[in-house]
Amino acid sequence: PLNKSKAYGIFPITNGAVVTSGNYEKFVIFDNKRYAHIIDPRTGYPTNGIISVTVFASSAELADALATSVFVMGFDVGINLINQLPKVACIIIDDKGNIHKSNGIQIKNFK
Secondary structure, eight states: OOOTTSOOOOOOOOSSEEEEEESSSSEEEETTEEEESOEETTTTEEOOSEEEEEEEESSHHHHHHHHHHHHHHOHHHHHHHHHTSTTOEEEEEETTSOEEEOTTOOOSOOO
């Protein structure tokens, strides 16, 4: 997601929606520290550890709500939640570039 000139992946979608929440476009730098726009309500500070969450769901509203929620929850708790929801899947990219995916995602090649 950090390289806008290259497609990250192609996912055929029918009768559903895809929403991505990320911290790579909306942020500020204050005292040489980067602060993203997604705030963890438990701490009052920006989230960390994840750069992108993409959710596949039946509607854009559901996918959007889940993408931001999973972003705040973190990849372990977030993927656990997604795996419990029927017909919902997600892909998470952490701040080290590692890819985490829910059970509903089958990707042949990440690169």
